[in-house]
Amino acid sequence: MAEHVILFTGPMGAGKTTAIQSLSEIDVVRTEANNSERHIVDKATTTVALDYGEILVGSEEKVRLYGIPGQKRFNFMWTILKKRAKGMILLVNADAPDPLAELTFFLDEFRVLYDRGGVVIGVTRADVMAGPTLAEIYEALERTNPGLVIPVFTVDPRERDQMQNLLLTLVVNIEMRAAFGMPSVAGSR
Amino acid sequence: MSTGLHLKPDVVEAASTLLGEMKAAASSLSYAALLTDDGFDVARYPVKSDGERFAGMASSMQALGDAVAHELSIGDSEYIIIASGKGHVVQLRVPGQELVLSALFDNDATVGHALAVTRSFAQKAADLLA
Numbered sequence: 001m002a003e004h005v006i007l008f009t010g011p012m013g014a015g016k017t018t019a020i021q022s023l024s025e026i027d028v029v030r031t032e033a034n035n036s037e038r039h040i041v042d043k044a045t046t047t048v049a050l051d052y053g054e055i056l057v058g059s060e061e062k063v064r065l066y067g068i069p070g071q072k073r074f075n076f077m078w079t080i081l082k083k084r085a086k087g088m089i090l091l092v093n094a095d096a097p098d099p100l101a102e103l104t105f106f107l108d109e110f111r112v113l114y115d116r117g118g119v120v121i122g123v124t125r126a127d128v129m130a131g132p133t134l135a136e137i138y139e140a141l142e143r144t145n146p147g148l149v150i151p152v153f154t155v156d157p158r159e160r161d162q163m164q165n166l167l168l169t170l171v172v173n174i175e176m177r178a179a180f181g182m183p184s185v186a187g188s189r
Numbered sequence: 190m191s192t193g194l195h196l197k198p199d200v201v202e203a204a205s206t207l208l209g210e211m212k213a214a215a216s217s218l219s220y221a222a223l224l225t226d227d228g229f230d231v232a233r234y235p236v237k238s239d240g241e242r243f244a245g246m247a248s249s250m251q252a253l254g255d256a257v258a259h260e261l262s263i264g265d266s267e268y269i270i271i272a273s274g275k276g277h278v279v280q281l282r283v284p285g286q287e288l289v290l291s292a293l294f295d296n297d298a299t300v301g302h303a304l305a306v307t308r309s310f311a312q313k314a315a316d317l318l319a
Contacts, residue, residue: 029260031252033226034287036193046227049249049256073228073245 002061004117004171005084008051009110010091011102012070013041015124015157017051019091020065022160023167024053037071046070049077057171075109082110087117087174089166091157093124094131100140107145114148118173122155122166194288194318195229203317204232207310215306217298219276223314224248226287247280247291268307270300279307284315 008016021028031049035041051067066081068074088110092103103121113119123131132140137152151169155162194200204223212218212234222233222240228248230240254266268281277300280291290311294303 029256031249031256033228033248033252036195036225036227036229036287039192048226048228048245048252050253069249071228073241074249076242076246077249 003064004057004061004174005064005066005086006167006170007081007085007088007110007113008065008067008091009078009088009106010070011093011096011106012037012046013043013096014070014091014093014102016067016070016091017047019089019122019155019157019163020051020053020067022158022163023055023065025056026054028053048074050081055167057168061171063167063171078109082112085113085116087170088113088119089122089170090119091122091124091155094126095129099123099131100136103137104140104144107141107150111145114150118170118177119148119150120166120170120173121150121152122157122163123152124155124157126154127156193225193227193229194286195225195231200318201232204314205234205236207314207317208232208234210313211292211306211310214310215294215298215302217294217296217303218292218306219295220293221310222247222291223283224289224291226251226282226289231288243291247289251280251282251289268304270304272300277303279303281307281311283311283318286315286318288314288318290314 008019010016029052031047032045033048035043035046047069053065055063057063068078068081090106092099096102134152141148141150153166155166208221211221222243223231224244224247226248228245230244233240250269254269258266271278276293276295278293280289282289290307292307
């Protein structure tokens with residue numbers, strides 16, 4: 001059975017835990033603690049180590065879904081989880097103070113996953129605040145990481161179908177690169 | 190909206206004093222930290238050490254311990270021990286608080302003694318904050 005390890009990254013409040021819960025076919029392993037930073041992100045709990053779920057893609061491919069804690073003080077967990085992953089779903093909430101800065105920060109932090117397999121971006125909470133346009137996101141990507149081929153979606157992490165689209169796009173991307181030995185950095189989008 | 194315990198000066202001061210008392214009670218104690226469940230440093234011994242990174246790690250470890258206990262259906266995790274050649278780390282929750290006490294003892298202390306001291310001071314912390 002083929003296996004993929006996918007990392008869900010992005011800032012606190014982007015919807016990583018929710019996305020994994022929407023997708024996982026097993027009980028999600030969660031490591032939540034009460035959130036002391038409600039003055040910054042108003043949610044009751046926050047992930048402090050990892051989330052873990054699993055889903056079968058087709059009948060033979062198991063995808064292991066790991067979620068990181070979004071706060072920088074847990075970056076030792078980023079280092080641990082980064083080692084085992086082959087691709088990344090980067091979620092950024094449109095109502096973050098500076099979504100484009102968050103996006104480029106996490107892309108830089110986990111750039112090795114683009115090189116190793118692939119990255120897909122999901123913009124969340126666009127129903128709460130419009131956030132950056134697709135053109136602004138691609139402009140930011142081109143400016144900070146020229147030449148990268150990264151699909152961008154607007155998604156609701158609570159919606160399994162939407163998250164499946166994101167995940168399948170990433171898996172296909174990873175497999176296509178592996179099958180054709182494509183370079184990690186393409187010249188055109 | 191509640192404020193994190195690490196942001197309350199009276200809690201930070203009381204926690205610092207308590208960790209000083211813990212060192213006085215156990216000479217084999219070489220490092221101790223009180224931290225919030227979500228990884229913020231509240232107080233540490235020695236005071237001048239940098240506690241931020243360790244607080245994050247200790248809270249992750251606590252949460253992973255809870256997740257393992259839940260996965261194996263053995264109830265709540267009561268304490269975590271890391272034993273190594275140069276000492277042991279004992280860590281447990283402060284009863285009734287969103288706080289964790291994590292302590293490093295050198296090998297002059299047995300694991301049993303280290304656990305007893307840490308338990309006792311976790312209870313003192315609980316009494317102090319009740």
